[in-house]
Amino acid sequence: MTGLDLRVELSPEQRMLQDAAARYLEKAYGFQERQAIVAAGSDGDAGKWRDFAQMGWLGLPLPESDGGNGGSALDLFLLAQAFGKALAVEPYLSTVVLGAMTVAAAGNAAQRARILPGVIAGRTRLAFGCTEPESGYALLDVQTRARASGDGFVLTGDKSVVLGAASADHLLISARTAGARDSRLGISLFLVDRTAPGVTLRPYGTIDGRRAAEVKLQEVRVGRDALLGELHGAAARIEHAQALGIVTLLGEAVGCLEGALACTVEYHRNRHQFGKPLSSFQALRHRVADLYVAKEETRALCLLAAHAHAAGEPGAAQALAGAKAWVGQAGRHAAEEAVQLHGAIAITDEYVVGHYLKRIIAIDRLFGDTGTALDRYIELGRAADA
């Protein structure tokens, strides 16, 4: 891993963001309340979403010229860390990170003006439909087709596990406008109204309490103004969205491990067995120590990756891949340990620790799991050596 500055220091503003996010979520997003939001079956809580807007979080990474706060990927990471610890289920990733950031990067002035103020104010939600039933983790494997027709395009195809789709006002849909199924060239992005004729959704909850849907597009007509960015040239946009999505997921993963460690320590302090608190058994203390070590290693790698991505360092892509692989392997192992260290209570839906494991699993299966990420890590390392 070369081309990296390993010294990551947070600015005073970033520490303030961290504190504010932790304070708000601790107060307003307790586990019981979170469970109630999940049980309600809607895509997050409307009141919380308004709070997010008021605190400036919905515009945090968006450019100032579009009314956002111009925050960096590292800022985004820090906010996501707090979301992860609280196990928040609001569609922040889909609306702000994948959706709005792509609109800001690829959209023309009219598109940005139409979409972004609503996102920042909390009125507009977006979803990012770039995976397909047969694409696996290869976002450039696109079978959905868009053919030019009259003054616009007609889209047909299937998108899978689209986070936040059912509550989104607009869907960002990747479609092939030219080239073979896995060709890098010939992919275009379209803004599609979720309620447009020909769009059908099969919504469901995810294992980690979010909402997602299978999206079917059948002869969906969109105007010329629905094309987001260059015709045929969306591959780099999609990859950039994916990288920023990974930064966000890494933040959530760190928050999850912080939460998993904290609740394990707390539980061992209070739970008595054989007449003693669990925290007095050395066999258990050592495993909790290992949990701490895994949390710290995860934090270091993820923070490094977010920092490198934010700074545009040459080693950033490899750092992201390494951290993503790590979260899926060591992060998952740590979350499984946290479950084991609690005993039976941990395998119930009513206790928090199992939900950290579920979120970690979901994180691993989005944008490339351990094996995929490790392959990429190795490939990028070779490319850097060559």
Place this chain on the structure above:
Amino acid sequence: MTAVPGTQQPLTDLEDFRREVRAFLAANLSPALAERVKAGFYLDKPELDRWQRALHARGWAGTNWPPEHGGPGWTPMQKYVFEDECAQAGAPILIMMGLNQVAALLMAAGTEDQKRRHLPRILDGSDLWCQGLSEPNSGSDLASLKCPAWREGDEYVVDGSKIWTTAAHWANWCFLLVRTSSDGPKQEGITILLLDMKTPGITIRPIIGLDGMHSLNQLFLDKVRIPVSCRVGEEGRGWPLMKYFLGHERISAAGIWKCKAHFARLTKIARETRRDGRPLIENPRFRDRMAWLEIRMRALEVILLSIIGDSAKAKGAEGALLKLRGTELQQEMLAMMSEACGPYAVPFHPEVLRSGWTGEHVGPEFAATATPFYLFWRKSTISGGSSEIMRNVIAQNLYP
């Protein structure tokens, strides 16, 4: 200008410093010696002494030392850069007990006379120190040490045994922990003495390691008489002083710089070794393990840099984490170098490791040292606070 965390030292200065270190290494370190160090060959005492003299001539012998005692007065980041460059270049690794622990202890708690007598000779390499801490029955519970000492006039009489003493057979001074009182808790009644190794009554028993080599010893002290003027601190008050210095070892024992040097060597070996018709590095299982090692190593380096210069964290959970994982990583890398030897991991030729050996080796060159080196360093997770003790320290911090 970007500043380095904790030190406010401009990065540009640090890069200048790195160039200075490289220039020094290029001028003073012979490629042949560097190759032997990287391969894990043992150096003899004259070779180590020569290197210390070269460092001393440049004013760089006591990397931790403040200028008033003849040290370079480096910031933690400068020290880190220095160690990193030395490891990458294959500079000899000195025996640091005197330069690190003993010097720090004397600077903090020694008498003026002790400082005058010992510090200059530690710095210029005239004296080599060993440490008499562990005992056959003390293990990880260092404070349980028993080696009895009692006062007779102006002398202490010491009658006991110390074990795992690195380089005792080369040392001319020994930093000794003895028990002067058995009343009260075990932490009380421990006294620190400085022992001249020429004193009558010392017997050194070599302990041969799994690598077939001699670096460890057991010391037998048979009514050895030590002047009271060689006591550091008050009688019976040695443990709090010791405890203060023990934690400091952890970050250097983590040896992130060592990990990086090992990884570079492992990469070279994996590229050059052919196995099953392809370079070993193309083997998916071997390659994946290397990728994980690299990722884990990076995590540690980021953690190290985030606490550098913060001595509370260095002695707390973070320092323990670095020691725990850093030593595990080193061991895994050494194990993989041994694996890369294939069947040539089996021949055992300790004589090859000794300085001055010129015969022909069996198998690939790296195989001569890879497996003995792997075996020798099984100690890294045991000495300097075992991995189990590190987990205790972490747990102690989690349940304050």
